Amino acid sequence: MTACAPNPDQQCPDLHAAYLEYLRQTGRGNVSYERASRAFFRRWPAPERWTAEPLAVRLAANSATRPLITFLMLHGGLRPGYDYLLERKLSSIWREVTDSPIGADLDRFMTGAAELGFTARVRFATGSQVPARLLIQAGRRLEELTLADLAEFTTACTDRQDRTGKGHHHYLAAVSNAQRVLFHLGIVDELPRSGGPVPFEQRLAEVRAPIRETMIAYLERKRATCQPKTVSAIATRLKHFGVFLAQTDPALDSISSLERRKHIEPYLTSLVDAVNSKNDELITVADRSRRVLAVMGFLTDITEWGWAEAPARKLVFRDDNPKLPQVLPRYLPVDADRRLAEVLRDRPGNELAACALRLQRACGLRIGELLDLELDCVHEVPGHGSWLKIPLGKLETERMVPLDEEILDLIDQIIDLRSHGRPMPHPRYRRPAQFLFTHLGRRLGQQAVRAELHRAAQEAGLGHITSHQLRHTYATALVNAGVSLQALMALLGHASAEMSLRYGRLFDTTVRAEYERALDLAKQQARIPATGRISLPLADITGGAGWKDTPLIKSRMSGGFCLRAPAQGACTYANICEHCPSFHAKPSSLPILAAQRVDAEALAQDAENRGWITEAERHRRLITRLDNLISEAQTG
Template sequence: MPPVTACAPARDADGNAHRHRDGNANAAYLEYLEATSRGNAAYYRAARAFFRRWPWPQDWAGEPLEVRLSANSSTRPLITFLMLHRGLRPGYDYLLERKLSSIWREIKESPIGVDLDRFLTAAAELGFTERVRFATGSQVPARLLIQTGRRLNQLTVDDLAKFATACRDRQARTGTDHKHYLAALSNTQRVLFHMGIAADLPRCGGPIPLTKRLSEVAAPIRATLIAYLERKRATCVAKTVSALATRLKHFGVFVTGIDPDLPSIASLQRCQHIEPYLTFLVDARNTKTGEVITVADRARRVLALTTFLTDITEWGWPEAPPRKLVFRDDIPKLPQPLPRYLPIDADRRLTDALREHPGNELAAYALRLQRACGLRIGELLDLELNCVHEVPGQGSWLKVPLGKLETERMVPLDEEILDLIDHITEIRSPGRPLPHPRYRRLAQFLFTHHGRRLGQQALRTELDRATQTAGLGHITSHQLRHTYATALVNAGVSLQALMALLGHVSAEMSLRYGRLFDATVRDEYERALTLAKQQARTPATSRTSLPLADITSGANWKTTPLVKSRLASGFCLRAPAQGACTYANICEHCPSFHTETSSLPILAAQRVDAAALATDAEQRGWISEAERHRKLIARLDTLISQAQAG
């Protein structure tokens, strides 16, 4: 075997062979051991044995994994040195079996240390904790830099894909779970994206192919359902198509179970397939919770089936049944619940929990903003960094993006909400603009965390934590919107303003909140209840006699829930059922009635009482009685003017 005089010709980023400048890997390793005070006889013997067997160290990387992993504790320092300083690329299978956390100090002193520092700095700017930064750095970027032999800014998405493939191969080979590597891989791609190195963000999940989702449905039925769903993609958003796929799958699986030989949708029969399905839904259970599905879920499944059959019939598809199979009465009647708002004390306790003890600070601020502006959760997370608009003379407004009803709107902001948004902009993670889920244009979103948009699950987790802290039961984020709307109704906001603030396109949607606390209903209830109590205490003979002063029970006669008249020498009280008295103040209106200056104080006092009684009558809805008082006021003004002139 020839003497060991040179290192294997490792490849650079362009694939060209190159050698270490001194041409002697063994000598360089010995110098490294001496410089780090780690040399011993065992290390020297192991190095001589290694180079005797593999004069070109890269040949060692071609050995089976078992051979590479068999290196003893004296040989491993040499392999580590060659990987970090001499360009040895040992293969991802080997790197995934080695724990690089133990050689972190040596990595920092190696040529790839500068690139790792850049990566860790960028990760810190995106808000990753120190533990996550160093775990991610050792799990993925360090291995990528070793295996590719390139600098950090030369890494590509294809390199990340090869690393992911190696992780899956390792799991298939050993059965060892690789989720922690994939999580670190996602974090790495996110950091590289914001550094301007990776062209794309990592994919988070993604839709399951329809063929896989409907795999339990018989082939002829499955083909029609898939064709229908593909057609719906042209006019419906992805979320709607996904919901349709889930509901139609339930029907397809049911039909496959009771009639596996059904040749096509056109062969469906009302009595054989549809009616048994409607009966089945009554006791159908949710596959996740195991509980019987709600009436609303039953209605959605039947409605999805109805729409499917109606659409393919109108489109003239040959798979359409020859006759109508589902009718309007087949859709279960839905209850009409009132909005689920939070009572004032629960609302206050939840807000305190989000303010004083946040788990995920950004999510806690997002929930507080949702409560303060009545946003839907999708609208909240789609807010962009420039969502606050200043209108001269009109203050600050929040531009709410397109949401559930495909409408935009503006919501007025006060100083407290502006301070909240300012703090959100301080704690959000900076970075490159992200693709907008609706338009695919790049946008700077208000809620970004660790280089990506804040997700709905993060909000739900924080809300669950806050409700537990506040000692409340289960609360959904949409209840914060209901609470916002209910507070507006209680404050007397008009229906038109409520529609504008909530983004409703019909008055019917906003009227649901109006039914919660109708002030008119409350006033009428209290008026009627008071009158009923008064009548219950009044003898029957007194209810039709005049005057009725005895039923005031010592209270001020001006505030009683009765028809009232101020007379020169007293007052008159009548039950509302008797209506306005045709004789009340008849003298004041008589042409023969004259007064003089000595009576001015009495007329002035009578006018004050008449104005108060008119207001009282208007508030109680007694329009004719209020009009009578207004006419008296006008007559008194005339009489007072005449007395003053005389």
């Protein structure tokens, strides 16, 4: 049914009669409704005239007139304006919309929302808050709605908040949900914007204008060669420097006027007491270093580029960067790792996020790599099993990680849990991609994963845990199992051996063996009586191995041998007698000297194999000296 022609001097009997018939069919007719409808049409013979009235007049309709207005919106094509629609509660529309022209469109929207995993409560709230109002006001079918319609509705929500002071957060959330559903239905081509970096002009608003302009120009230039997240991080650190300059020297109007003593050194000193705005604690040494490096890079780059704003001399030096502590990776102990895994598996809060954390722990992924996994990330290699293809991450490298049946089952579970829908733009390539972790029509966010980890850690009785500790735990477990350095680098995606060697330092078997040997010796010595002498079996010193094969510094002497830990270094007095000019050998000593020479050869080769070049050279010098002694004994 369509509205009558907008003739202000003529009533619309078709609409009036249709309304009275509607009341009769639905059993809602009464004298009050009939009187209210006659009064309405007498005042506004063409209902479109009513929409031109001020909002106060439109809202003044009493409870007997509002059913007529709802009927006209659903069946008569009446467009009352978003200002009116936002003031009306449309929760009752679900019982009246079934036979209306927009009923089928709302059903389609609700079905699409259900397929994305929205709960019934969220579906009905979103449906009545946004698409129902859009369909009424736009006067078009669902597939004809556009991003401009959503933008107009959003503007109306903002206007309502400015006019009445009533919050509009719930409406904006519903607009975001509605746009996601419309995207996956193929009606609009853009997902709602969620977060993202704040524009440079806004982020650097507290920096004085001349300095801010130079910093923004620099950041725009860096966008050509750096990842967006890198540029965003530089912007945050330059902001700290710019705000400091604005506070300490408000008259400074150019980076070229910076002075070492007046600006740079006070800034470096201020970093010692700088506070993190998120937790009100002092910033870490690593954060101090990052801020210094950002300023150093900024000044160095604009100088090399020949910018007029560049300082005349170098102002920040290598020694200005604080030395970083060499900390070991923070892995979870075995019992904590087991308790956390149990909670994530058996008592998840957000089931999809819990599965994401389990996959991160099983494959040693960074959180960005985890959430960038695509649906086709599992690859079957004939004769070599299943592998997980990990996309480009922090170091711009791809890699493959082997999978077992347990991890494959976990990925199958994730595929069952994820929300299905239209491919979404890849943040790196902008091509459409089906991501492994999707929830309610959008990609699973890092915040949701971290929130689930925090919840699970609390339930498991653990302290604060970061998602990156799961990666550390994965690497530590591999080191404990004896994985090679090359394999560890490949599995973690490390670009240098130094990065992987951090995990090797956790469990150095050579250090452990030497420590236990020395400890056993110390305990034996502690049990010797004051007048007694130590007499240890050879196995107690060498751990059961031949003394020449132990990973120790060894010296062979004519009357025995010496064993020392590498940390102790070579003995200053080893073989001192053999090298002494006063030392002479008799023919009867030839068998002993020959045996000593054979051992020295073996020890030199052993030292070379272990990379102890200085120690090998010491044995070679002894061999030369023994050759001379043997020659003298033979001629004597």
